[in-house]
Amino acid sequence: MRQLDVDDRDRKILKELQADGRLSNAELAERVHLSPSACLRRVQLLMESGLVAGTHLVLDQKTAGFEGTAYVSITLDGQEREKLDAFEGKVRHVAEIQECYLLAGQSDYLLRVVFRDMADLERLHSEVLTRLPGVVRVQSTMSLRTVKRTTSLPV
Numbered sequence: 448m449r450q451l452d453v454d455d456r457d458r459k460i461l462k463e464l465q466a467d468g469r470l471s472n473a474e475l476a477e478r479v480h481l482s483p484s485a486c487l488r489r490v491q492l493l494m495e496s497g498l499v500a501g502t503h504l505v506l507d508q509k510t511a512g513f514e515g516t517a518y519v520s521i522t523l524d525g526q527e528r529e530k531l532d533a534f535e536g537k538v539r540h541v542a543e544i545q546e547c548y549l550l551a552g553q554s555d556y557l558l559r560v561v562f563r564d565m566a567d568l569e570r571l572h573s574e575v576l577t578r579l580p581g582v583v584r585v586q587s588t589m590s591l592r593t594v595k596r597t598t599s600l601p602v
Contacts, residue, residue: 522584
């Protein structure tokens, strides 16, 4: 990754794009008080620097039919590299698992899982999560309501 000096103008560009990644270059340039060509050049440098990990479209979870979110703690039968790799390899292919974190603490992993209804959550628990490699314990906590969710970093 190439080192990049990020100044206040770059931070403004990053804030605007994190808020709305679909902004046209002309609109972005106007918001950050740059010419369109200077703005585009800065955006390209930010992208090339590796600071921008990617862009994507965010769907509304409920409109897409996923009524619930559960946070699932997973404990494995060991922490050998092979066991972690086997678990992580399978997790990557389960669409309902939106996030997966390796932890230090009582549990080995924390997952954020989306589901359509309680029957779907039960199916995920009994047919997917408990059958992942090395799983000896699954503990789920249900989210009642999303208060804040963001992908924006404070730049």
